[in-house]
Amino acid sequence: MSENRTEISQLGEFGLIEHLTNTNETVQASTLLSVGDDAAVIDHFGKQTVITTDMLLEEVHFDLTYTPLKHLGYKAVAVNLSDLCAMNATPTHITMSIGISNRFSVEALDEFYAGVYAACEAYQVDLIGGDTCTSKKGFTISVTAIGEVSPDTFVTRSGAHPNDLICVSGDLGAAYVGLQLLEREKKIFLENPKIQPDLQNKKYVIGRILKPEPRTDVIEWLQEKQITPTAMIDVSDGLSSDLLHICQKSQVGCHLYEAKIPIHEETREVAYQFNIDPTLCALSGGEDYELLFTISQKDYDAIKDYSQISVIGYVTDIDKGTKLETKGGNMHDLIAQGWNAFRK
């Protein structure tokens, strides 16, 4: 926390916008006009534009007790860029709107924007507009992200065909167990503020919940290898729920192998501490922001040695249903329970 506290009212609306955006530099050649006017202007050079938007509300989507504001700014951008990746698009621009109560100082907002700008820099995205207003209570964030694809190479959720392979990037379930750790530490802290949290050896899972990274690297790799997924989504609600979205939209079934689901060693360790099945964390945990996609079998050779992608099953006819084959060889129906799965 900063020692100085400048009230937002000291700067006023226009002063605050100027303060928050005066270091904003654009890097995209397509940015013709950025913040500071009624709207921004972008050029296209024969590309198609992909647009997504997300709202994040305090106490619903984030808890400032354990979410540093800088991480929150980073994450608000990252989750939107992840939606663009899920369309096979390359992120180029964002707009950022915030509603903030006077509980927050200018220094606190600077922290938040430091995270926003860090994400913009990491992913070479231009912040081109937004709105800054005072709220009665709490912190509200709304981000719109804009990306580009070569004409008609965008990928929806509805193109999966029987016999396609089901792939996922990175590993799953870590964000969920990371959140369990943070919630536990919050509880301990509220009961005894003198106890300092010891999360040093849990950096991976904590990082996964606080600082998710959109998989632009995977999108670039696929484009380089000239592989266009037949369907794609990002894993925000959990593998079950998101795979079922693809199956429903594509009118297909699936056969998923529990043994193939990629789970990080630290995720397993923490899951066992909490007495939860790591597979359940992957299936129902969500917030991993990995890419879940289907590819034609002909692309298997190109993909099989890439460490960032796991093949976890295959697409079936719709009348075969949506199935999970356990490590023990049993077959279960895949159900979309999301976070409900953890409710006793």
Place this chain on the structure above:
Amino acid sequence: MSENRTEISQLGEFGLIEHLTNTNETVQASTLLSVGDDAAVIDHFGKQTVITTDMLLEEVHFDLTYTPLKHLGYKAVAVNLSDLCAMNATPTHITMSIGISNRFSVEALDEFYAGVYAACEAYQVDLIGGDTCTSKKGFTISVTAIGEVSPDTFVTRSGAHPNDLICVSGDLGAAYVGLQLLEREKKIFLENPKIQPDLQNKKYVIGRILKPEPRTDVIEWLQEKQITPTAMIDVSDGLSSDLLHICQKSQVGCHLYEAKIPIHEETREVAYQFNIDPTLCALSGGEDYELLFTISQKDYDAIKDYSQISVIGYVTDIDKGTKLETKGGNMHDLIAQGWNAFRK
């Protein structure tokens, strides 16, 4: 108010989104993919894209005591389209995100979306995405609007030159007096709920605050006449404040004639009832969503007989300052006080 009340929880998140968007039809040829996936996709056909975003918070930007939800939905779209008009762009697409508490029923949201769709239809704009989430308290709205311009015909706030003419569309100050009426009726209602408001003969000013219309007609007219304003802004904060934005960004001064400011007869009438100077309502009231712009003198002949546009002054060198010439011939400095002007 509807007699039926369906709880939002009965539909669930995905059910609610489906419910709110299943009647959504797109009309823009550029809409390649609309709601229902991770993002939307739009094509460009050699145009440049203009993007703006606005957040509206309950109790800050609107009061549901006297704002019907349908009007609120319409207005949330309209004010964003107005920002596109202020860039000389034609609106084409919007995304709509809302955060809502369980105080609102599905029927209430239907009312809100009826207004959203009415605005989309009136202005031939496609709703292509959004986010729907539950808030702890209150109603939060965030809209992003997308429009198009022919390459390099967008108009910023910074292109005004000395001797340009200052023009404004429609009339000013009505929204402010309309709001005063609504606030008065709210107070009367809160003191005695049996008294029904009598606003029948004040339809114009009430309509101006509850249902603003972006001036796409003026933009089309200007394009038809091949007039490109040198600078433009929409009047959201009041004529003073918004003209000063143009002067500051363009590094010029201005000479404004009080006698030329267009004010509706009903606005004058209501202003006198409230014992406020109608000119002050126009200068500092805001929320009129008219277009304020500057044009080269050579365009005067084309514009002078168009009933929707008034020439209200001219641009001067920056060292002449920003001046208002009163009806009595006195000169005042134009100051940006916005709503502060009305504080006693």
